[in-house]
Amino acid sequence: xxxxxxxxxxxxxxxxxxxxxxxxxxxxxxxxxxxxxxxxxxxxxxxxxxxxxxxxxxxxxxxxxxxxxxxxxxxxxxxxxxxxxxxxxxxxxxxxxxxxxxxxxxxxxxxxxxxxxxxxxxxxxxxxxxxxxxxxxxxxxxxxxxxxxxxxxxxxxxxxxxxxxxxxxxxxxxxxxxxxxxxxxxxxxxxxxxxxxxxxxxxxxxxxxxxxxxxxxxxxxxxxxxxxxxxxxxxxxxxxxxxxxxxxxxxxxxxxxxxxxxxxxxxxxxxxxxxxxxxxxxxxxxxxxxxxxxxxxxxxxxxxxxxxxxxxxxxxxxxxxxxxxxxxxxxxx
Amino acid sequence: xxxxxxxxxxxxxxxxxxxxxxxxxxxxxxxxxxxxxxxxxxxxxxxxxxxxxxxxxxxxxxxxxxxxxxxxxxxxxxxxxxxxxxxxxxxxxxxxxxxxxxxxxxxxxxxxxxxxxxxxxxxxxxxxxxxxxxxxxxxxxxxxxxxxxxxxxxxxxxxxxxxxxxxxxxxxxxxxxxxxxxxxxxxxxxxxxxxxxxxxxxxxxxxxxxxxxxxxxxxxxxxxxxxxxxxxxxxxxxxxxxxxxxxxxxxxxxxxxxxxxxxxxxxxxxxxxxxxxxxxxxxxxxxxxxxxxxxxxxx
Numbered sequence: 001x002x003x004x005x006x007x008x009x010x011x012x013x014x015x016x017x018x019x020x021x022x023x024x025x026x027x028x029x030x031x032x033x034x035x036x037x038x039x040x041x042x043x044x045x046x047x048x049x050x051x052x053x054x055x056x057x058x059x060x061x062x063x064x065x066x067x068x069x070x071x072x073x074x075x076x077x078x079x080x081x082x083x084x085x086x087x088x089x090x091x092x093x094x095x096x097x098x099x100x101x102x103x104x105x106x107x108x109x110x111x112x113x114x115x116x117x118x119x120x121x122x123x124x125x126x127x128x129x130x131x132x133x134x135x136x137x138x139x140x141x142x143x144x145x146x147x148x149x150x151x152x153x154x155x156x157x158x159x160x161x162x163x164x165x166x167x168x169x170x171x172x173x174x175x176x177x178x179x180x181x182x183x184x185x186x187x188x189x190x191x192x193x194x195x196x197x198x199x200x201x202x203x204x205x206x207x208x209x210x211x212x213x214x215x216x217x218x219x220x221x222x223x224x225x226x227x228x229x230x231x232x233x234x235x236x237x238x239x240x241x242x243x244x245x246x247x248x249x250x251x252x253x254x255x256x257x258x259x260x261x262x263x264x265x266x267x268x269x270x271x272x273x274x275x276x277x278x279x280x281x282x283x284x285x286x287x288x289x290x291x292x293x294x295x296x297x298x299x300x301x302x303x304x305x306x307x308x309x310x311x312x313x314x315x316x317x318x319x320x321x322x323x324x325x326x327x328x329x330x331x332x333x
Numbered sequence: 334x335x336x337x338x339x340x341x342x343x344x345x346x347x348x349x350x351x352x353x354x355x356x357x358x359x360x361x362x363x364x365x366x367x368x369x370x371x372x373x374x375x376x377x378x379x380x381x382x383x384x385x386x387x388x389x390x391x392x393x394x395x396x397x398x399x400x401x402x403x404x405x406x407x408x409x410x411x412x413x414x415x416x417x418x419x420x421x422x423x424x425x426x427x428x429x430x431x432x433x434x435x436x437x438x439x440x441x442x443x444x445x446x447x448x449x450x451x452x453x454x455x456x457x458x459x460x461x462x463x464x465x466x467x468x469x470x471x472x473x474x475x476x477x478x479x480x481x482x483x484x485x486x487x488x489x490x491x492x493x494x495x496x497x498x499x500x501x502x503x504x505x506x507x508x509x510x511x512x513x514x515x516x517x518x519x520x521x522x523x524x525x526x527x528x529x530x531x532x533x534x535x536x537x538x539x540x541x542x543x544x545x546x547x548x549x550x551x552x553x554x555x556x557x558x559x560x561x562x563x564x565x566x567x568x569x570x571x572x573x574x575x576x577x578x579x580x581x582x583x584x585x586x587x588x589x590x591x592x593x594x595x596x597x598x599x600x601x602x603x604x605x606x607x608x609x610x611x612x613x614x615x616x617x618x619x620x621x622x623x624x625x626x627x628x629x630x631x632x
Contacts, residue, residue, distance in 0.1 A: 033445045044461050159585040161537040163544055163557075164578045167564060171574070263447070270452030274541045278564065288453055289545060292460030300457045307450050315448065 022323045026316045034308060038090065041304045042083050045297045051075070052099040073099075086301075095302035100294055105302035108287065113306070115185050115283035116276070118195070120268045122203035124261070127210025134211065135218030135257070142223055150215070158212035162271040166205035166278040173201060185281050202279045206268055213260045221253035228252070254325060262318035266311045337598040341610070344594040350587035354580075358407035361400035395559070399576060402554035406539055407584075409470050413535030414528055416474025421481025422524055428482075429489045443479040451476035452541060459547050466539075469547060473538050477531055484527045488520040522599030526592045533588030540581050556581055 051066065052073050070076055074085065089096060095105040138150040174180050180201050186194040225231070226249055234244045272285030284303065291299035338344035428436045454476055459469040492498055492515055501511050543557030556577045563573040597606060 029441075029444060032441055033448055036442075036445050037449065044458065047462060050461060155586070155589075159533070159582050159589060161540060161581065161585070163541055163560070164574075164581060167560060167574050167578065170564075266448065266450040267452070270450035270454075271541075273452055273456055274544060277545060285453070289456055292457045293547075295461065297461065300461065304454065304457060307453050308448065311448050311450060 018323055019320060022319050023316070026319050030312050030316070034312065037308050038087060038305060039083065041301050042086060044301070046079060050295045050297055090305055095305065096298040098291070098296055098299045100291070100296045100299070105299050108299065109284065109302055109306055112282055112284040112287045114187065115199075115281050116269070116272050116285060117310075119199050119202050119206065119275070119281075119283070120265070120272065122199055123206035123268055124210060124265070126203060126207040127214055127264070128261070130207070131211045131214025131257070132218060135215040136222065138215065138219045139222035139226075142219075151219075154212045154215045157208045158216075160208055162205050162209065163274040163278060165208050166202065166275050169201045169205055170278060185283070202275045202281065205275055205278075206271055209267065209271075210261070210264050213264060214257050217257040217260050218254065221256050222249060225249045225253040251325060255322065258318060258322050258325060262315045265314040265318075266307075269307050269310060338591075338594050341594055341598065343590055344598070347587045347591035347594055350583060351591065354403070354407060354584050354587070357400065357403040359404070361403040364400055395573070395576070398554035398559060399556070399580070402556050402559060403580075405466065405553070406536065406543070406556045406581075409466050409539040410532050410535035410584075412467070412470040413474045413477065413538065414531040416471055417478040417481055417531050417535075418524070418528060420475050421478030422485040425482040425485035426489045426520070428486050429493050439482065443482045446476055447479045449476060452538065455538065455542060456545065456547060459542070466542075469542055470535075470539070473535065477534060480527050480531065481524065484523045485520060488523045489516070492516050492519045522595060526595050526599075529588050529592035529595065533585040533592075536581065536584050536588070 052069055052075075067076070074082060077085075086096065093106060095109070097103065098105055098108060134150050134154065138147045138154075141147050180197055185198050230248055231244060234248050239247075269285075272283060273289050274285070275281075276283045276286040277289065284306070288300065288303040288307075291303065339348065424435075424439045428439050451473060455469055455473045458472045459465075462468050462472075495515075498511055498515050501515065506514075540555075540557035540560070543555035544561045546558065546561065559577045560574050563577075
């Protein structure tokens with residue numbers, strides 16, 4: 001009894017330590033990445049030669065007026081001082097004010113973030129479920145026509161860019177059949193089904209890439225895991241097929257598939273620029289595109305900082321899941 | 334290597350498609366039957382003999398615009414791949430030899446670049462640094478370069494620490510000979526695979542950017558731009574996005590297929606794979622000939 005408790009305590013402690021190690025390792029990588037990325041982001045303004053004066057006063061403003069506006073924005077300060085001011089602001093959650101309309105950039109981004117996160121997470125969910133089912137079925141029925149059909153389907157899906165899929169979906173389901181609205185967004189607070197019907201098409205369009213990658217990785221992972229000796233051992237011990245699959249094979253095979261999710265998230269965030277344009281959504285990606293084309297440097301910098309934060313926190317999550325699911329990834333294998 | 338790739342049907346299909354698309358890019362603007370920029374009253378016409386793919390909302394011939402736009406799209410995706418190759422592969426190989434500081438620095442840099450959502454960055458940086466496709470492709474090339482960095486670093490590490498290289502050096506081989514005989518053979522196939530993949534990725538990025546209208550001046554046609562203008566007139570021409578979409582997908586598919594084929598045939602396992610296939614086929618042919626000989630004899 002006492003021994004059993006001791007073992008449980010040790011196991012819990014071991015798990016907590018492992019989680020802590022993972023978090024520390026990730027943070028050690030994240031901090032330099034974040035510093036470098038924000039610095040590059042900030043240096044963009046100096047490289048671009050853009051100025052709020054040209055947006056507010058037009059192209060033929062007098063040099064004195066330009067200088068006055070630039071000093072109002074603090075742009076006459078030395079570069080590193082500007083960076084420091086901006087960076088401390090970022091650490092406090094203040095991303096500055098937009099050059100175009102003087103609004104708070106954090107607020108502007110917050111308005112669009114709900115749309116984009118709903119779509120990205122739903123796309124991720126669809127991708128995980130569909131990719132998981134396809135990959136598992138293909139691996140369990142390998143070298144049959146089912147496997148060949150799934151592999152062929154996955155190949156076709158993987159070469160379809162999100163915006164092509166988006167256009168096809170709009171043409172068929174919104175314009176042709178009229179099952180879904182072709183544009184706009186309804187917040188979750190206004191009801192689940194209108195919310196879902198507005199974001200389902202863009203999420204499906206984004207998910208194709210995830211489906212293809214998860215299915216491929218899982219299929220090859222499962223096939224490789226089934227060849228291992230521990231599977232024969234489990235068979236010999238008389239374990240059921242279902243138990244072997246879930247306890248032995250799947251757990252060892254899903255590492256690469258989970259790891260790809262970490263790489264897919266940045267591309268989902270990036271692709272939102274295009275899909276939000278197609279589906280007429282006022283989200284994060286649309287805001288990024290609009291402010292970039294308007295030359296609104298603080299807004300663009302804010303967008304990049306937020307996107308880096310999202311990617312980094314998602315990767316942290318993936319690493320934690322990996323550490324829990326596949327112990328081998330802890331040893332750096 | 335090239336002969337081995339071409340000995341497989343998938344390799345022949347991939348190379349054939351890519352050659353076809355390269356020809357489109359080289360000759361497309363010359364082949365275009367009509368002026369891709371000339372507008373006419375005949376707007377949103379359907380498919381006919383004079384307009385093979387109909388006309389767009391300004392009455393411009395879609396087929397000519399498609400052909401004319403191919404050069405920009407193909408050149409830009411090549412630029413992405415070559416920039417990524419240059420920026421990624423060289424530090425990747427050097428990171429094995431230039432000491433720990435360089436190694437640590439470049440590894441962290443690669444981590445950073447991989448974490449950035451590159452489409453978002455490409456959009457942001459291009460818009461801020463001036464609206465040109467060349468800038469856009471430079472930025473994108475740098476952002477996708479970690480792939481080359483990792484691939485070439487891994488291959489170089491494998492070679493540098495292998496015993497046969499050590500054995501060759503001990504038996505008096507020159508550095509040049511080792512590089513030609515051993516290093517190239519190990520490093521080149523993974524880089525070729527990465528290059529083929531990157532051309533596919535680059536194509537998607539170029540199409541996305543031109544779709545958003547970034548990097549091109551409005552009247553000039555691109556495949557992505559054609560899709561964007563078709564999108565506004567889906568009610569009249571629901572089939573219009575088909576042609577540019579299929580072209581984009583074919584190119585991406587051919588690049589991926591080429592990458593897979595190179596992976597299949599490279600290395601010792603690849604040589605065995607190709608030889609095995611050839612043996613199987615010649616055995617098959619021989620049995621076919623036997624069969625025909627028998628049936629001939631019976632008759």
